Amino acid sequence: MITENRRDWHPARWLRILLPAVLLIIWLGAASFGGPTFGKLSSVSSNDQAAFLPASAESTEVNTWQQKFTDSQAIPALIVFASDSALSPAQLADLSTLAPKFAAVKGVQIPVSPATSSVTGPIPSKDGKAVQFIVPISDTNDVNTVVSDLRAVAATAASPSLAAYVTGPAGLTADLVNAFGGIDGILLLVAAGAVFLILLLVYRSIVLPFLVLLTSIFALSAAILFVYAFASWGWIKLSGQSQGILSILVIGAATDYSLLLVARFRESLHHVESKWAAINRAWRAAWEPIAASGATVIIALLCLLFSDLNSNKSLGPIAAIGIVFALLSSLTLLPVLLVLFGRAAFWPFRPKVDSLHAQAHSTAAPTVHGLEGITGLWKRVGTLISHRPRATWAIALLVLLACGAGIVQLQANGVPQSEVILTASQAVDGQKVSAQHFPSGSGSPVVVVADQGKAEAVLAAATATQGISSASIYVGNVRPGTDAAPVVREGKVIINAVLSSEPDSQAAEQVVRSLRQDLPAVDQGVLVGGVTAIALDTNTTAQSDLVKIIPIVLLVILLILMLLLRSIVAPVLLVASVVISYVAALGVSAVVFNHVFHFSGADAAVPLFGFVFLVALGVDYNIFLMTRVREESLRIGTRPGILRGLGMTGSVITSAGVVLAATFAALAVIPILFLAQIAFIVAFGVLLDTVIVRSLLVPALSYDIGRAIWWPSKLSHQPLNGEIR
Known part of the structure; x- marks a missing residue:
């Protein structure tokens, strides 16, 4: 750690010119190439849920078989026309002319022969008030564009008395893509605006927020350049949600690391005149906690590689790339910007050299040892901890446990696809209308792959299953009047089983479970897939x-903290504190989701993502705090060192926490349920961690334990500067 009597650095003139110039050129180059790439990310991203399943999943195996039957991975669009009254013969005749028009849309699957049609329909409803078409969209085309064209064709037949909807998996996918359209611009603007306003309020400087934001945006530009390249080469799978998380994570993390360096730089400017000496002191003091923090987050994120879901597995390296560049920008670009601006970075409140700064307000009443020079809120907090440490941490712990009690209300079992999009969606509306006139699962049947010789027996068993309204062996899209022989591939046939409930409902998932349990008695090699099975898997x-990755992340973080703090007790305490903080955040979030926002549930991946981000980022603040505490403890003893470490880092940790919470909250501008829930969990959790855990629980409990917090290092049993044991 840095000490004040260390010789200050005064580089040669040529180095003062060359080093900043080289670093600026490198970062400007990264930004110039990475910035324009930002708008291209959507071209290498996919939101296809099936693509993120492991190859071993049963629904993935079914998808593989389906490709053999259709020679493509077509996504079905369900086009529904509905009226309040029975459709007239004239209306039905007009609607029948739409089939070839739908088939002619570019991107719709081409029929395999003249005897077949790619479009099924019009299929009239039993009540006579609706018809529907099933239009397969080729996977090699832009689903969003094709759906838009289909909606344009459907609109030509719509009227005030006849509503038209394009729904089904293709319609929902298109609306999902449109919902993610806010990532490129609005998300970044909201996050950057929030960071700028917070820094402006905290530092009361006009210049500094621009320098920190510039550092964050350059880091994001460089990260995007690498993510785009890796996604283009097929090394990672990029989705809309990971794209949004990348932007937020880089801005938040880079700002956090920057604030720690800024705090040290401002502190050093009160002791030395030279801005070079000040940045040298600041960098030497800050690089270790920043590097340790960044490395911890990177390794924790890479633990997602142990996930069986490709979406989770890909997010690990994507987010880790972002943290790498957040780390590099804060340790290379920001020091250059700070040394170029010097004291002007804090204008209009420029720090002045003041030998009495460390003993500011020395005329005040005598204070607790360790709090000399600490004023305001953090002096009061430190005094409270020194006088009532046990009561402080006990009350803080009770508050966290009370918050965590709500975790029993968390319903993270997945949500219906119709509730994933939080804004108006034609696909969602169409799905509801279709369910009023047709079997709910007609557009997304359960797909059963069975042996040809046992097809009839499997068909009978599937039809007899409760929750299946009808089932049939796949014969291809055959025109009326032609033979309808089953399509056979490698001795297998496909059976389409129509659900009586909506395909994205819990009831539909239960039907899939029943089929998987019962059908093997008829055909041992039977496979059950389809849209519902994909969601279930x-x-x-x-x-x-969740069960597999949480222990791995905790173990990795524990080992890193042990190496950093040279202790066993402190790391165990810190890891336990972030786990309690996570449980508390999840408990409050569950109550808010159920009783304030009235969400029907949460995506099954929400607890895992919330855990990884909260624990990994929460450790950031642990490291910021405890590395300073250890530095001060070496000088003045453990208990005074805890108070001084808290006083010196309290403002920067609080500022960093508020900034990170604000950046994650910006995810809520994207109208996707998963991201809205992650935004709330992480934003609230970071604030909870900053205000209660890092400000009260950890310092008070560490103070209560005393020097034993450093066991088994020498610091745990060596009296320093007369500290009473």
Whole structure:
């Protein structure tokens, strides 16, 4: 750690010119290439849920078989026309002319022969008030564009008395893509604006917020350049949600690391005149906690590679790349900007050299040892901890446990696809209308792959299953009047089983479970897939990931903290504190989701993502605090060192926490349920961690334990500067 009697650095003139110039050129180059790439990320991203399942998932195996039957991975669009009264013969005749128009839309699957049609329909409803078409969209085309064209064709037949909807998996996918359209611009603007306002209020400087934001945006530009390249090469799978999380994570983390360096730089400017000496002191003091913090977050994120879900597995390296550049920008670009601006970075409140700064307000009443020079809120907090440490941490712990009690209300079993999009969606509306006139699962049947010789027996068993309204063996899209022989591939046939409930409902998932349990008695090699099965397998895998990854992340963080703090007791305490903070955040979030926002549930991956971000980022503040505490403890003893470490880092940690909470809250501008829930969990959790855990629980409990907090290092049993044991 840095000490004040260390010789200050005064580089040669040529180095003072060359070093900043080289670093600026490197970062300007990264920004110039990475910035324009930002708008291209959507071209290498996918929101197809099936693509993120492991190859071993049963629904993935079914998808593989389906490709053999159709020679493509077509996504079905369900086009529904509905009226309040029975459709007239004239209306039905007009609607029948739409089939070839839908088939002619670019991107719709081409029929395999003249005897077949790619479009099924019009299919009239039993009540005579609606018809529907099933239009397969080729996976090699832009689903969003194709759906838009289909909606344009459907609109030509719509009227005030006849509503038209394009729904089904393709319609929902298109609306999901449109919902993610806010990532490129609005998300970044909201996050950057929030960071700027907070820094402006905290530092009361006009210049500094621009320098910190510039550092964050350059880091994001460089990260995007690498993420785009890796996604283009097929090394990682990029989705809309990971794209949004990357932007927020880089801005938040880079700002956090920057604030720690800024705090040290401002502190050093009160002791030395030279800005070079000040940045040298600041960098030497800050690089270790910043590097340790960044490395911890990177390794914790890479633990997602153990996930069986490709979406989780890909987010790990994507987010880790972001943290790498957040780390590099704060340790290379920001020091250059700070040394170029010097004291002007804090204008209009420029720090002045003041030998009495460390003993500011020395005329005040005598204070607790360790709090000399600490004023305001953090002096009061430190005094409270020194006088009532046990009561302080006990009350803080009780508050956290009370918050965590709500975790029993968390319903992280997945949500219906119709509730994923929080804004108006034609696909969602169409799904509801379709359910009023047709079997709910007609557009997304359960797909059963069975042996040809046992097809009839499997068909009978599937039809007899409760929750299945009808089932049929796949014969291809055959035109009326032609033979309808089953399509056979490698001795297998496909059976489409129509659900009587909506395909994204819990009831539909239960039907899939029943089919998987009962059908093997008829055909041992039977496979059950389809849209509902994909959702079920995704949720099951996500829940399995949670149980597997949490212990790995905790163990990794514990080992890193042990190496950094050279202690066993302190790391165990810190890891326990972030776990309690996570449980408390999840408990409050569950109550808010259920009783304030009235969400029907949460995505199964929400607890895992919330855990990784809260624990990894919460450790940031642990490291910021405890590395300073250890530095001060070496000088003045453990208990005074705890108070001084808290007093010296309290403002910067609080500022960093508020900034990170604000950046994650910006995710809520994207109208996707998953991201809105992650935004609330992480934003609230970071604030909880900053205000209660890092300000009260950890310092008070550490103070109560005393020097034993450093066991088994020498610091745990060596009296320093007369400190009473």
